[in-house]
Amino acid sequence: MKITDRKTEIINVAAKLFKEKGYSAVTMRDIAQAMDIKAASLYNHIKSKQEILVLIIIEIAEEFTSVIDEILASDETTIQKIERVIQLHIDITLRNSEALACLNNDWMHLTDDDLIYFIKMREDYEESFRKIIKSGIANGEIKNLNIEVIIFSTLSTLRTLYIWYGKKKTIKPEILKANMIQVLLNGIV
Amino acid sequence: MKITDRKTEIINVAAKLFKEKGYSAVTMRDIAQAMDIKAASLYNHIKSKQEILVLIIIEIAEEFTSVIDEILASDETTIQKIERVIQLHIDITLRNSEALACLNNDWMHLTDDDLIYFIKMREDYEESFRKIIKSGIANGEIKNLNIEVIIFSTLSTLRTLYIWYGKKKTIKPEILKANMIQVLLNGIV
DNA sequence: ATAACAAACTAACAAGTGTTAGTTAAAAAT
DNA sequence: ATTTTTAACTAACACTTGTTAGTTTGTTAT
Numbered sequence: 505m506k507i508t509d510r511k512t513e514i515i516n517v518a519a520k521l522f523k524e525k526g527y528s529a530v531t532m533r534d535i536a537q538a539m540d541i542k543a544a545s546l547y548n549h550i551k552s553k554q555e556i557l558v559l560i561i562i563e564i565a566e567e568f569t570s571v572i573d574e575i576l577a578s579d580e581t582t583i584q585k586i587e588r589v590i591q592l593h594i595d596i597t598l599r600n601s602e603a604l605a606c607l608n609n610d611w612m613h614l615t616d617d618d619l620i621y622f623i624k625m626r627e628d629y630e631e632s633f634r635k636i637i638k639s640g641i642a643n644g645e646i647k648n649l650n651i652e653v654i655i656f657s658t659l660s661t662l663r664t665l666y667i668w669y670g671k672k673k674t675i676k677p678e679i680l681k682a683n684m685i686q687v688l689l690n691g692i693v
Numbered sequence: 694m695k696i697t698d699r700k701t702e703i704i705n706v707a708a709k710l711f712k713e714k715g716y717s718a719v720t721m722r723d724i725a726q727a728m729d730i731k732a733a734s735l736y737n738h739i740k741s742k743q744e745i746l747v748l749i750i751i752e753i754a755e756e757f758t759s760v761i762d763e764i765l766a767s768d769e770t771t772i773q774k775i776e777r778v779i780q781l782h783i784d785i786t787l788r789n790s791e792a793l794a795c796l797n798n799d800w801m802h803l804t805d806d807d808l809i810y811f812i813k814m815r816e817d818y819e820e821s822f823r824k825i826i827k828s829g830i831a832n833g834e835i836k837n838l839n840i841e842v843i844i845f846s847t848l849s850t851l852r853t854l855y856i857w858y859g860k861k862k863t864i865k866p867e868i869l870k871a872n873m874i875q876v877l878l879n880g881i882v
Numbered sequence: 883a884t885a886a887c888a889a890a891c892t893a894a895c896a897a898g899t900g901t902t903a904g905t906t907a908a909a910a911a912t
Numbered sequence: 913a914t915t916t917t918t919a920a921c922t923a924a925c926a927c928t929t930g931t932t933a934g935t936t937t938g939t940t941a942t
Contacts, residue, residue, distance in 0.1 A: 510889080525801065528717035532930060541890065544931080548889050553930065583882065609798060612714060637881075646881050652864065653872040654881050656857040657850045664853060668845040675841065683842040691880030692826075692835050692843050693772065699919080721900060730920065733901080737919050742900065 511549045513539065518556045519602035527557055527610035558618050561607045564596065565625045572632045582640030583689065586658075589633065590684050593662035598677060601666035608663060633659065658688055700738045702728065707745045708791035716746055716799035747807050750796045753785065754814045761821045771829030772878065775847075778822065779873050782851035787866060790855035797852060822848065847877055 517538045521530045532553055536543040550556055575588045597604060614622050637654055640646035646654070661684075706727045710719045721742055725732040739745055764777045786793055803811050826843055829835035835843070850873075 526715055526717055526798075528715055529802065531928080533928090542892080544892080544933095545890050547931070609715075613718065647875070647879075649875050649881065650864065650868065650872040652857075652861050653869065653876055656854075656861075657873070657876045658881070660853045660857070661846045661849045664849045665845075668841075668849070672841050672845075675839065679839065680842065683839040684846070686836075686838050687842055687846045687880075689880050689882040690836075691876075691878050692838065692847070693878040720898080722898090731922080733903095733922080734920050736901070 514546060514549055515556060515559055516602070519560050519600075519606050522557070522560070522610055523602045523605035527606070527613045554615060557606070557610060557613060560603050561611055561614065561622060562618065564600065564603045564607055565622055567596065568592070568629055569625045572629055576632045576635060582636060582643070582645040585636050586640075586689065587685055589636070590662065590688065591681060593665055594677060594681055594684070597665045597669055601669060604663075604666045608666075630655065630659070661688065703735060703738055704745055704748050705791070708749050708789075708795050711746070711749070711799055712791045712794035716795070716802045743804065746795070746799060746802060749792050750800055750803065750811060751807065753789065753792045753796055754811055756785065757781070757818055758814045761818055765821045765824060771825060771832070771834040774825050775829075775878065776874055778825070779851065779877065780870060782854055783866060783870055783873070786854045786858055790858060793855045797855075819844065819848070850877065 514535065518530070518535050521534055521538060524530075532543040532546055535556075536546055539546075571592050572589065575585050575592075578585065580588070611622055611626075612619075634651065634655055637646060637651055641648055641651065703724065707719070707724050710723055710727060721732040721735060724745075725735055728735075760781050761778065764774050764781075767774065769777070800811055800815075801808075823840065823844055826835060826840055830837055830840065
């Protein structure tokens with residue numbers, strides 16, 4: 505199944521609308537109207553509304569999974585690994601914040617195998633991050649605090665970066681990254 | 694009004710469903726079924742689906758607003774103030790994580806005056822928090838990092854606490870609070 | 883020139899949506 | 913004992929939903 509330009513366009517338009525109102529609140533007629541065509545015409549390019557959601561979410565989830573696997577397997581220090589995770593989230597946020605919003609808010613509307621696959625990837629991602637932190641605690645690079653609190657605090661910030669970046673576009677990516685590393689690793693006090 | 698109000702029951706049931714699937718994906722028939730009655734019967738107690746959403750979100754938004762105003766006006770140190778903000782979020786998360794999820798995910802489905810009122814409260818909340826951080830930077834209690842990054846990192850963690858707390862209920866509130874303060878203020882390195 | 887294709891259209895359907903109207907039965911208030 | 917209130921019900925409404933069928937139009941390949 506080839507992905508045509510028009511199909512990509514639908515996915516991008518849909519992702520933008522999903523970000524604003526959520527998957528359930530966006531109708532096929534909304535998506536069509538945003539493209540200046542009729543709802544039925546969308547079906548020349550996509551199989552269903554569900555397929556749009558799947559294409560938006562799964563691709564990005566796979567990217568997260570494969571990159572963190574690579575980071576975990578590398579021989580860098582824990583600090584360097586965490587910095588690369590921060591970089592990963594910033595990169596994807598800058599490149600495709602709509603899809604990220606969609607992944608965060610609408611993943612529960614995936615069905616059957618797609619839902620199972622997504623949840624597995626999300627769990628694997630967290631598990632990989634947990635391993636990074638754990639080995640950091642083991643070798644003294646990371647403080648011996650409650651590991652779940654560390655994971656949650658860090659990931660929740662990185663995962664919702666897209667919300668905030670929609671408002672504060674002025675800040676430069678390098679500045680953002682540098683400050684993010686400072687705040688997440690060394691704290692604010 | 695009675696202690697066990699039927700209206701309150703509807704709101705609680707609805708909030709739970711909204712948390713799971715989002716406002717738009719939950720139907721009046723879903724809410725009714727969860728209460729073992731018919732959809733039409735709900736209208737003996739509530740005016741509309743919209744009203745349910747408003748009652749869930751506005752009450753909690755007002756609580757956040759009034760408490761942070763009190764914290765801001767107090768004569769505590771910046772560190773103490775931030776610790777109280779952390780406490781505030783933990784308290785509400787433990788008491789009503791469903792409503793919190795709803796506030797975070799479905800606020801955009803508020804309409805007209807309710808939407809305007811909510812957005813104003815959210816902006817005021819962020820502004821109050823910004824003032825706390827600013828005065829902390831001014832008197833040297835807080836590092837002079839990009840203030841928006843500080844605000845975003847902290848609030849995004851606190852705001853999405855409900856996601857994580859749904860999974861890890863084992864941790865004791867005092868331990869959670871202590872670790873949260875450590876991680877957010879002093880970092881993990 | 884003609885066939886094949888891509889991508890739009892109109893029209894419609896079956897199911898589901900929030901909501902209203904009118905009714906009923908039991909409990910509470912008078 | 914009678915009225916009022918509460919909270920459920922059935923039935924239906926007007927509208928919206930995702931989707932399909934069949935058609936049309938312009939472009940590309942033979």
